[in-house]
Every structure is written in structure tokens, then in C-alpha cells.
Amino acid sequence: MAETKKRTGLGALADAGSDDDFSVIDAIGGPRGVAESMVPGVVFVVLFVTTANLQLTIGISAALAVLQVIVRLLQRQSVMGAVSGLLAVGICLIWAWQSHEARNYYMFGFLTNAFYIVLLSVSLMVRVPGLGLVIEFIRTLPTEHFRAWLTDWRSDKALNRAYTIITVLWIAVFSLRLVVQVPLYVTNHVGWLGTTRLLMGIPFWALAIWVSYLIVATPMHRHKALSEGSGQGKHDSMEEQH
Numbered sequence: 001m002a003e004t005k006k007r008t009g010l011g012a013l014a015d016a017g018s019d020d021d022f023s024v025i026d027a028i029g030g031p032r033g034v035a036e037s038m039v040p041g042v043v044f045v046v047l048f049v050t051t052a053n054l055q056l057t058i059g060i061s062a063a064l065a066v067l068q069v070i071v072r073l074l075q076r077q078s079v080m081g082a083v084s085g086l087l088a089v090g091i092c093l094i095w096a097w098q099s100h101e102a103r104n105y106y107m108f109g110f111l112t113n114a115f116y117i118v119l120l121s122v123s124l125m126v127r128v129p130g131l132g133l134v135i136e137f138i139r140t141l142p143t144e145h146f147r148a149w150l151t152d153w154r155s156d157k158a159l160n161r162a163y164t165i166i167t168v169l170w171i172a173v174f175s176l177r178l179v180v181q182v183p184l185y186v187t188n189h190v191g192w193l194g195t196t197r198l199l200m201g202i203p204f205w206a207l208a209i210w211v212s213y214l215i216v217a218t219p220m221h222r223h224k225a226l227s228e229g230s231g232q233g234k235h236d237s238m239e240e241q242h
Helices: 010-014 028-049 054-074 080-099 102-124 130-138 146-154 159-187 190-199 203-241
Strands: none
Touching: 010 102, 010 203, 028 054, 028 080, 028 102, 028 130, 028 190, 054 080, 054 146, 080 159, 102 130, 102 159, 102 190, 130 159, 146 159, 159 190, 159 203, 190 203
């Protein structure tokens, strides 16, 4: 039997209510995924700090990002993660190259964090917690009856409360990144900025996913059990009528 590929990121949280063991390492992409996401940033900051040559730093960082995609292609593995990483790194490198300032390598990250803060905050204002919306969409993928799908999980007070809490948690993570890193950007401390970016990247991502799992696993499991029980009850009732 083929092994089911485990989902990563919020997709892993969508499986939180199942009986499968939850793994933070798997949720953040496994050792290889962690390495591929961290290496370009490490290379950029180390090269720039040691050489102070922005053009050399950009060139080597770009070559490394392309190499990651080529390796996956040669190994006939999924390249989606590597390609998305290449796109993100490419935007950062182009920004630094055009501005001739190494610190602008991190500007795209600031903008994406600010975007997520605004988006998730708006979701709380309209009482549809953003993390819940994404996780439930991944979990059940509504193709019709959207209103019924939305009401189903929002009417579960425990589950909706859990989604609200983790949405606030992720807003806090994105906000803390900006609070710590923006002053380093403004004062042009590229070395410290790169270091804090790495420390507040994958480690914070892993911590946010783990804490989110602890918060949503139980109410999600109960909601799934109730939904399956309700569905089975309707099925039995229809059989009795026939």
C-alpha cells in the first residue's frame, strides 16, 4: 500500500483531529524542507557580513536557490516547495539588487507579515477567524452549500473559540517579528537583522504550529466525531424509511 504523504503547514493542522500522530518536523516540511528554507537566508547574511560585497552575495544566493530546484528535478521529486521558495528568494534578491542595499533583502518579509496581520485582524472583526477559515477549507473543501459549511464549524463554540485563539496567536507571531526586526532594518544592522530573521523564521513557525495543534486538536476531534455521528444517523434514518 502506498504511504500517504503527510501535509505540511496549515494542512497538517487540518488533520489535527485525526488519530494519526502529529509531528512538528513533518508539519514544517521535514529536515529537507527546513534546510531548503533556511540555507538561502544563512548564505546571504554570512556572505554579506564576511565580504561586504552585495553583488557577490546576490549572485551566489540566486545560484543556490536555482540549484535547489534543479536537484529536486533530477531526483524527480515535487518541486512546488522549491519553486515557491525560489520565487520568494528571487523577489528579495531583486529588491536588494535594485536598491543597492542589502537590508532590502528583508523588505518583502516585512510586507508579507504586515499583510497577514491586517488580513487576520479583519477576519476577527467580522467574526470569522482566519486560521479557522483556512484550516476548515483545507479539511473539507466546500464545493457547494458554502453558507451551511461556514455555519457548521462556526456554530461549534469550542472549535470556533480555538480557531479564534490561534488566529490571535499567529497575529502575535507576525507582530513580534516586525517589532524586533524593523528597528534593525531602520538602523541598518544587516547582520543582526539576518540573524533574527532566521531565529524568528522556522523556529517561530514550528512553535506556532505546535501550540496551534495543542489548542485545536481536541475540539476538532470532537467536531469530527459529532459530524460523523450525525451523518450516520441520517443514513440509518433513510434506510429505515426504505
